[in-house]
Amino acid sequence: MSVFDIFLQQLVNGLVLGSFYALVALGYTMIYGVVKLLNFAHGDVYMVGGFVGFLVLSVVAPMVGPGWTGVAVSMVVAMIAVGFLGVVIQRVAYQPMLNAPRLSILITALAVSLVLQNGVLTLTHGQYQPMGADLGFGGVNLGLLFISYNQMILVGTAAALMIALELFVSRTQYGRAMRAISIDKDMCRLMGINVTAVIAVTFFIGSALAAAAGTMAGAYYGSVWYFMGFLIGIKAFTAAVIGGIGSIPGAMLGGLILGLLESFGTQIPGIGSEWKDVFSFAVLILVLVLKPTGLLGKSEQERM
Amino acid sequence: MAQPRSNAFNNIIAQFDEPWKRYAAFAVIVALLLIAPISLGPYATVILTNALLYVVLALGLNVVVGYAGLLDLGYAAFFAVGAYTVGILTHTFGLDFWLTLPFAVGAAMIAGVIIGTPTLRLRSDYLAIVTLGFGEIVRFSARNMEITGGASGISGIQQPWLFGWHINTPFEFYYVFVVLAIIAVIVSVRLQHSRLGRAWLYVRHDEDAAEAMGIDTVRVKLAAYVIGAIFGSISGAFFAVNLGAISPESFSFQQSVLILMAVILGGMGKIPGVILGAFIVVLAPELLRDLGEYRLLLFAVGLLLIMLFRPSGIWPVRGK
Amino acid sequence: MKLTTLLATTAIAMALAGPAYAEMKIGILAPTTGSEATYGQDMANAVNLAISEINAAGGVLGEQLSSVIGDDGCDPQQAVNAASKLASSDVVGVVGGYCSGATVPTLKIFGDASIPFVITGANSTKLIPANPGNAFMINSTGNDQVAKAIEYFNSVGAKSLAIVNQGDAYSQDLADLTKKDWEAAGNTVPAFEVANKGEQDYSAIVTAIRSANPDAVFWTAYYADGGLLIRQLRQAGYQGTIAVGDGSNSPELFGIAGSAAEGVIGFSNPIAEFLPGAKDFIADYTAANGSPPGPYAPLAYDGMHLLATAIEAAGSTDPAAINAALMDADYPGIAGQITFTPENTLARSNFVVLKGNGGKWGLAQ
Numbered sequence: 001m002s003v004f005d006i007f008l009q010q011l012v013n014g015l016v017l018g019s020f021y022a023l024v025a026l027g028y029t030m031i032y033g034v035v036k037l038l039n040f041a042h043g044d045v046y047m048v049g050g051f052v053g054f055l056v057l058s059v060v061a062p063m064v065g066p067g068w069t070g071v072a073v074s075m076v077v078a079m080i081a082v083g084f085l086g087v088v089i090q091r092v093a094y095q096p097m098l099n100a101p102r103l104s105i106l107i108t109a110l111a112v113s114l115v116l117q118n119g120v121l122t123l124t125h126g127q128y129q130p131m132g133a134d135l136g137f138g139g140v141n142l143g144l145l146f147i148s149y150n151q152m153i154l155v156g157t158a159a160a161l162m163i164a165l166e167l168f169v170s171r172t173q174y175g176r177a178m179r180a181i182s183i184d185k186d187m188c189r190l191m192g193i194n195v196t197a198v199i200a201v202t203f204f205i206g207s208a209l210a211a212a213a214g215t216m217a218g219a220y221y222g223s224v225w226y227f228m229g230f231l232i233g234i235k236a237f238t239a240a241v242i243g244g245i246g247s248i249p250g251a252m253l254g255g256l257i258l259g260l261l262e263s264f265g266t267q268i269p270g271i272g273s274e275w276k277d278v279f280s281f282a283v284l285i286l287v288l289v290l291k292p293t294g295l296l297g298k299s300e301q302e303r304m
Numbered sequence: 305m306a307q308p309r310s311n312a313f314n315n316i317i318a319q320f321d322e323p324w325k326r327y328a329a330f331a332v333i334v335a336l337l338l339i340a341p342i343s344l345g346p347y348a349t350v351i352l353t354n355a356l357l358y359v360v361l362a363l364g365l366n367v368v369v370g371y372a373g374l375l376d377l378g379y380a381a382f383f384a385v386g387a388y389t390v391g392i393l394t395h396t397f398g399l400d401f402w403l404t405l406p407f408a409v410g411a412a413m414i415a416g417v418i419i420g421t422p423t424l425r426l427r428s429d430y431l432a433i434v435t436l437g438f439g440e441i442v443r444f445s446a447r448n449m450e451i452t453g454g455a456s457g458i459s460g461i462q463q464p465w466l467f468g469w470h471i472n473t474p475f476e477f478y479y480v481f482v483v484l485a486i487i488a489v490i491v492s493v494r495l496q497h498s499r500l501g502r503a504w505l506y507v508r509h510d511e512d513a514a515e516a517m518g519i520d521t522v523r524v525k526l527a528a529y530v531i532g533a534i535f536g537s538i539s540g541a542f543f544a545v546n547l548g549a550i551s552p553e554s555f556s557f558q559q560s561v562l563i564l565m566a567v568i569l570g571g572m573g574k575i576p577g578v579i580l581g582a583f584i585v586v587l588a589p590e591l592l593r594d595l596g597e598y599r600l601l602l603f604a605v606g607l608l609l610i611m612l613f614r615p616s617g618i619w620p621v622r623g624k
Numbered sequence: 625m626k627l628t629t630l631l632a633t634t635a636i637a638m639a640l641a642g643p644a645y646a647e648m649k650i651g652i653l654a655p656t657t658g659s660e661a662t663y664g665q666d667m668a669n670a671v672n673l674a675i676s677e678i679n680a681a682g683g684v685l686g687e688q689l690s691s692v693i694g695d696d697g698c699d700p701q702q703a704v705n706a707a708s709k710l711a712s713s714d715v716v717g718v719v720g721g722y723c724s725g726a727t728v729p730t731l732k733i734f735g736d737a738s739i740p741f742v743i744t745g746a747n748s749t750k751l752i753p754a755n756p757g758n759a760f761m762i763n764s765t766g767n768d769q770v771a772k773a774i775e776y777f778n779s780v781g782a783k784s785l786a787i788v789n790q791g792d793a794y795s796q797d798l799a800d801l802t803k804k805d806w807e808a809a810g811n812t813v814p815a816f817e818v819a820n821k822g823e824q825d826y827s828a829i830v831t832a833i834r835s836a837n838p839d840a841v842f843w844t845a846y847y848a849d850g851g852l853l854i855r856q857l858r859q860a861g862y863q864g865t866i867a868v869g870d871g872s873n874s875p876e877l878f879g880i881a882g883s884a885a886e887g888v889i890g891f892s893n894p895i896a897e898f899l900p901g902a903k904d905f906i907a908d909y910t911a912a913n914g915s916p917p918g919p920y921a922p923l924a925y926d927g928m929h930l931l932a933t934a935i936e937a938a939g940s941t942d943p944a945a946i947n948a949a950l951m952d953a954d955y956p957g958i959a960g961q962i963t964f965t966p967e968n969t970l971a972r973s974n975f976v977v978l979k980g981n982g983g984k985w986g987l988a989q
Contacts, residue, residue: 001835009834013827020825038429084579093608100615102428107568108611110561114604122601126661128848136860146861221824222855223880227659227847231822234436236555241433266817266828273817273829274791275823278444281437288430289422347712350705447791448818454795456750459728473736474708549729549754550791554701590705593695597657616733 005144010263016151018259019158023213024236025243025251026165027206033182033246034202036102037094040109042210044116044235045086049211050224051120052078054131057219067133068153075215079208086207089201113233120226133219154216161212162252167206169248174201181244238280244289244297253295312465313519317619320576337482341475349478351590353546356481357539358582362566363488363575364535369564370573371501372528373508375432378419378439379563382533384446384555385415386540387482391458391550392451401545410562412537415442416530424525439560448551457551461544480581484542484578492575499528569610573615580619648687648941650675651710651739653720653730655698659848662874664724666918667745668693671719674928675743680731684932685939694732697721703730711737716941719927722920724748731759738943740934740950743921744927747870752967756798758943761949761969762962763893763923768900768973769870770801772891773842774809776977780865782839786815788829788853790845798844798869799972814838819849826853830860847872851880865889870975871885874917878917878983890978890985894959896922898976902958919927926957 008031012237024046031039046239056074057066064070095107125295139148169175177198181188216223219231234260243254265276287295320326337356341349341369364380386408393404423434446452453459463472471480503524506514515521544550546582562585588606592599610618652671655664665712668691675689683689694706703723707730710718718734721727722745734741735756743751747763754982777785785806789799796818803813814836817829830853834839841857841864843850850872857866866888868877873892878885896902896909896917909917917925931946933955938945955962963971979988 001837006831006835009831010828013825013831016827017825032429038432045360093612096612097615103369103568103572103574104611104615104617106375106432107565108608110565111608111611115601115608118601118604122597125597126657126659128851128876128880130882148859158309175490217824221852222882223851227822228824231820232824234568237433238437241430245429263831264830266655267832267835274448275444275834276828277820278351278441285422285434285436288434290427292426292430345712345794347705347709350708354701354705378822447796454800455791456725456728456793457752459750547700547729548732549700550698551794552730553699553725596695597661599657 004131012261015258018256022255025139025239028240029251041112043229044212046210047229048215050218053215078211082211083204084202086203090203244294250296340386355586368532378435380555381439381442381558382536383540386537387544390497390541412533416533420529447545459549577619651718652713658697660698669923670921670924708735715893721746742927744923772975784838786838786877795845845876847874855884885980888980922959
């Protein structure tokens with residue numbers, strides 16, 4: 001492979017990885033926007049999404065086949081089911097904590113994360129579950145560069161979901177309310193906006209996006225397990241902060257940047273796969289030192 | 305601050321607001337700790353040693369989180385700095401353990417300044433990710449470098465001698481950690497009532513007002529970081545000689561989270577609360593051990609319930 | 625007072641866990657919960673099967689055996705707790721040890737307590753210098769695996785080798801040893817990578833490997849991430865040999881990697897179905913546990929029988945006598961003859977070469 005081929009191949013790798021990061025980072029950032037909560041359980045919501053997708057696929061695969069049709073059906077069902085799970089988590093665990101110290105809510109989120117992780121661990125005995133999707137190996141060869149159809153479908157689906165989200169946030173009542181709440185929740189309440197409902201919708205959408213990513217990851221990488229949400233949760237959090245937490249375009253940008261940093265970091269001599277995470281975190285710290293609100297974040301006065 | 309709901313328990317802990325009762329309780333606890341190994345046997349001694357280690361760690365993180373109000377998700381980094389400084393200097397360079405302690409403290413101070421300086425101007429949620437990032441950078445560096453022994457870490461770290469006494473058995477280490485924990489409690493109390501302690505209180509409640517009153521907020525916050533780092537580093541130093549072997553796995557993000565849990569679960573800023581939190585995070589999973597794979601699930605559910613019913617921690621600072 | 629309550633609860637728990645029978649107790653150190661629980665349960669089941677056989681034949685020194693499990697969770701700190709628990713339970717010996725990183729800190733505890741420890745799984749070379757003298761490794765060490773691997777790569781004419789580990793004690797040790805010996809033999813390692821556990825997406829590493837174009841790829845870590853890497857290597861069109869170490873000898877590798885694992889080479893300690901003397905063991909194990917034995921069950925089973933034989937030969941439960949008996953052991957296990965080197969490691973290499981065939985392992989040669 002020539003240097004140029006390697007560059008393009010890592011670019012493709014980074015885009016695919018970045019799409020997953022971006023989908024999960026969106027949930028982080030949306031939830032942060034409306035309730036100012038770092039939802040550490042979000043990676044585990046992604047994991048549960050993968051498992052729901054796995055269960056649905058095992059039911060629908062005999063009917064529609066284990067290809068992309070089956071995965072698409074599983075993904076939609078997982079998005080709806082996990083969307084409701086997100087709302088339930090918000091109601092049960094976060095709603096009662098609205099007036100508690102912020103660090104307490106953070107620990108509550110960590111507790112929710114542990115409950116989801118260990119719940120699935122107990123149910124599956126820590127075993128990997130092969131997803132059973134059969135997506136084929138086809139793709140396009142451009143010289144030595146290879147882009148599989150699966151990668152195209154993944155990135156395309158992620159882009160479509162993000163465009164749909166952007167339209168929802170900018171064009172609908174709920175979307176406008178969401179943005180308004182992220183600026184001043186109390187004022188919104190005074191103006192008659194149903195803040196509780198908007199928060200519920202936000203958790204639903206954020207969780208559904210994570211579930212979409214979880215199901216696609218299960219199908220694409222071939223298996224699901226109880227700990228699959230841990231690392232991506234941290235990475236998505238990093239991505240959301242690089243982009244500017246609270247900013248929806250920021251989460252997309254942050255996800256792609258982090259995906260690309262990791263791919264190219266692996267290839268750069270002197271960094272390599274050994275040091276790539278150190279490289280990513282160093283870039284994160286550098287970004288925050290130079291621009292303390294992240295790339296697309298707005299500066300705001302902090303209120304404790 | 306949200307009002308804690310269960311009144312019977314609040315009445316019990318309120319008892320200890322009277323100073324003499326507090327000192328009496330402290331004396332009773334110390335006495336119990338001193339006789340515990342004799343009545344409980346070696347396994348319980350090892351577990352209690354571990355709990356005391358977490359007491360020191362949690363009190364150290366409490367300076368950062370509870371006193372100064374700064375969120376730190378990478379506290380295990382300081383724990384690692386102390387452990388590796390001692391591990392490398394004693395094992396690779398053959399220095400005596402006690403001579404390495406000043407180096408461990410120095411390294412922790414430097415690490416505290418390195419982490420603190422660029423980050424202290426950030427908002428608290430950004431601080432969370434940056435500290436997390438630093439924690440991971442330290443762990444990955446320990447894993448990748450040769451001097452730290454790579455992923456296998458350093459084993460065969462010698463147990464220390466103190467005036468001709470070889471601290472070697474689990475029982476001896478237990479008493480070492482009892483002494484460490486007592487020192488940590490005393491230092492925490494003194495800090496809380498010092499000028500610096502009051503400065504932290506102002507900074508925590510209203511940073512702008514503190515600034516207006518002439519407090520150098522960046523220096524005050526940096527002091528919290530550095531003091532917290534020293535607590536972590538000394539814990540790490542004794543952790544290394546106690547276990548005799550250290551590896552990067554002991555300094556993961558989960559470790560930082562566990563220490564943070566101890567601080568917040570018990571009631572951040574409140575010393576008895578933090579101690580209680582440390583005992584819970586160590587003893588609860590151990591007591592649930594016979595439940596096998598349900599153990600961690602029950603621990604997680606218990607944690608969630610505690611946070612829901614006592615949002616400010618089990619033994620919080622009393623609301624004003 | 626809350627603290628006293630906690631202490632009292634601990635005391636009660638201790639009392640309940642304390643010795644209540646006059647039987648001889650054997651400790652099992654294994655990760656029975658957590659990500660490696662499948663292996664740990666498997667080892668515990670195999671030891672318990674051996675114990676029930678020994679008891680049915682009249683026990684050891686006329687006493688019946690019973691077992692206590694110490695769950696190390698594949699984590700060094702938890703392993704220290706588990707080992708202390710076993711040491712406090714008056715066990716006459718311990719069998720087990722799967723994750724090398726978790727086993728290292730337990731050596732001192734069993735050493736201080738003078739408890740003979742038969743290590744049946746863990747085989748990192750880092751265990752050897754940390755051994756106070758009472759631990760005996762009946763699985764071949766990483767050095768033997770490296771020798772076997774290099775012999776195999778030479779036999780297929782490979783000159784360049786990409787090595788991928790997972791950044792943990794076991795797989796980094798194996799990767800470093802392989803790199804050293806491989807390069808010393810005049811070959812090249814054009815890619816030396818670390819795939820972090822649980823990352824799922826290894827496409828960047830796959831591209832780095834493809835751009836280096838090695839004759840073979842050697843994955844030195846565990847099956848779960850190994851399965852993902854193999855799948856992604858083959859999907860990206862890598863055609864060369866792919867080999868995996870003994871941490872990936874689980875049949876679950878095939879579930880995760882799917883058809884991509886066909887033809888994959890595995891270096892492994894002896895798996896039950898390829899051992900001529902293990903027919904009865906497989907039948908009994910399956911009858912007792914409802915599923916066939918996993919890759920580390922035969923060694924755990926041998927380890928328990930070896931320990932019982934040594935106690936019988938020592939004529940007492942005196943640790944020094946048992947140690948001496950273990951040192952002189954010449955025991956015909958189902959996984960092969962067990963004798964020890966002066967370093968208390970297995971005197972022969974027990975590695976075999978496996979090949980993925982029809983969704984499961986078969987013998988390569």
